[in-house]
Amino acid sequence: RHIRQQQHIYLHIYIFVLFFSSPILRFTSWKAKEFAYCPYSKFRVGAALVAHDGTVFTGCNVENACNNLGLCAERTAITKAVSEGYRSFKAIAIASDMEEEFISPCGGCRQFMREFGVKWSVFMTKPDGSYMDMLVEDLLPVSFGPDDLKKKKASSE
Ligand SMILES: O=c1ccn([C@H]2C[C@H](O)[C@@H](CO)O2)c(=O)[nH]1
Numbered sequence: 001r002h003i004r005q006q007q008h009i010y011l012h013i014y015i016f017v018l019f020f021s022s023p024i025l026r027f028t029s030w031k032a033k034e035f036a037y038c039p040y041s042k043f044r045v046g047a048a049l050v051a052h053d054g055t056v057f058t059g060c061n062v063e064n065a066c067n068n069l070g071l072c073a074e075r076t077a078i079t080k081a082v083s084e085g086y087r088s089f090k091a092i093a094i095a096s097d098m099e100e101e102f103i104s105p106c107g108g109c110r111q112f113m114r115e116f117g118v119k120w121s122v123f124m125t126k127p128d129g130s131y132m133d134m135l136v137e138d139l140l141p142v143s144f145g146p147d148d149l150k151k152k153k154a155s156s157e
C-alpha cells in the first residue's frame with residue numbers, strides 16, 4: 001500500500017513536470033530553429049527533445065548539396081541524445097516558420113521516434129505558440145518496432 005501511494009505521488013510529479021516543462025520545451029525548439037542549415041529548401045525546422053531525467057537535446061534540419069542526404073531536425077536531436085547515452089524520452093517539440101500549420105514530423109522521423117517507444121509526446125507547434133500534442137503511437141499506428149524482430153517466425157533459414 002505504501003508503494004502504491006508512492007507510485008501515485010510519482011505519477012503526479014511526472015504529470016506536473018511534463019505540464020510545466022512543455023512551454024520551455026516548445027520555446028527551446030523555437031530557438032533551435034535559428035541554427036537550421038537549409039539553403040536549399042529555406043524551410044527552417046527546430047526540435048527539442050527531453051529525456052527521462054529532464055536532459056534536453058536540441059536539433060535543426062541539416063541539408064546537403066547532395067539533396068537526399070539532408071537530415072530532419074527531429075532526427076538530429078534524437079541522434080544527438082542516443083549518441084550521448086539517452087534512449088528513453090518524455091517528449092519532443094518541433095517548430096517551423098509556417099504561420100498557419102502545426103509542423104508535423106515526416107514518416108521517417110516518426111519511425112525514428114518509434115524505435116525508442118510509442119508512449120511519449122510530440123508537440124507540434126506554430127509560431128504563435130499554439131500547439132498540437134500527440135503520442136508517437138497516434139502519429140504512427142500499427143507500427144513496426146524493435147520487438148517485432150524477436151517474434152516467432154513461420155520458418156527460419
Ligand atoms: O518535420 C519536419 C519537416 C521537414 N523538415 C525539414 C527537412 C528539410 O530540410 C526541410 C524541407 O522539407 O524541412 C524537418 O526537419 N522536420
Ligand SMILES: [Zn+2]
Pocket residue numbers: 072073074075105106107108109110
Ligand atoms: Zn523527418
